[in-house]
Amino acid sequence: MFTCWGTAGSTAIQLSSTARLSQDVVSDFPLLLMPANSTKLRFKYSLLVRQFAQTPEEYAYWEQLKATTENLGSLFDPAPTQLTGNVRCLTDESEPVIGYVGASTVTEKRIFISSSDLPPTNFLNGYSCLPPDTVLLRDVSAYFSSPAVLPVYGVYSPMGGLLLGYAGAPADCVDCRRRGTNKRPDFWQ
Numbered sequence: 001m002f003t004c005w006g007t008a009g010s011t012a013i014q015l016s017s018t019a020r021l022s023q024d025v026v027s028d029f030p031l032l033l034m035p036a037n038s039t040k041l042r043f044k045y046s047l048l049v050r051q052f053a054q055t056p057e058e059y060a061y062w063e064q065l066k067a068t069t070e071n072l073g074s075l076f077d078p079a080p081t082q083l084t085g086n087v088r089c090l091t092d093e094s095e096p097v098i099g100y101v102g103a104s105t106v107t108e109k110r111i112f113i114s115s116s117d118l119p120p121t122n123f124l125n126g127y128s129c130l131p132p133d134t135v136l137l138r139d140v141s142a143y144f145s146s147p148a149v150l151p152v153y154g155v156y157s158p159m160g161g162l163l164l165g166y167a168g169a170p171a172d173c174v175d176c177r178r179r180g181t182n183k184r185p186d187f188w189q
Helices: 056-070 137-143
Strands: 044-052 106-114 133-136 149-156 163-170
Touching: 133 137, 137 163
Parallel strands: none
Antiparallel strands: 044 106, 133 163, 149 163
């Protein structure tokens, strides 16, 4: 319940061109930006990066796709345009088709970022978690009748160790399986 891993694919289109550079190398390119106090960075974060070499035509297609999908919503954003690639409908030439077929080499690397690699910060969990409530034994069944609240630990009297009740908190605060899985991924190190 306390150690979990989450996996999510990126929907961002990241592009960089070396056309105007003296070397055909992309370096120091920001892949992902997130707040310094993101819970994703609390212990360790992993990012699988795939780099594709593209032809100028393929790059132009992805650049247009990025502009069309990510920059809509304000007065100064470009107007949506008909996106055309190199894929066509065989039965009806007038049917719009979105896509681009290309062949390229792919370079792949998994990056791990440990919290010790980052400057110190105060992490927020994003779930408005307060310290657990103490619930006396007589109220336990009513308090924990909903799966939204879970017991965290027993509360004992300072003298004699008599069980008085339980501390409870919202399930999202104490059970990480609601946001991921407690099965360690094969690639994790």
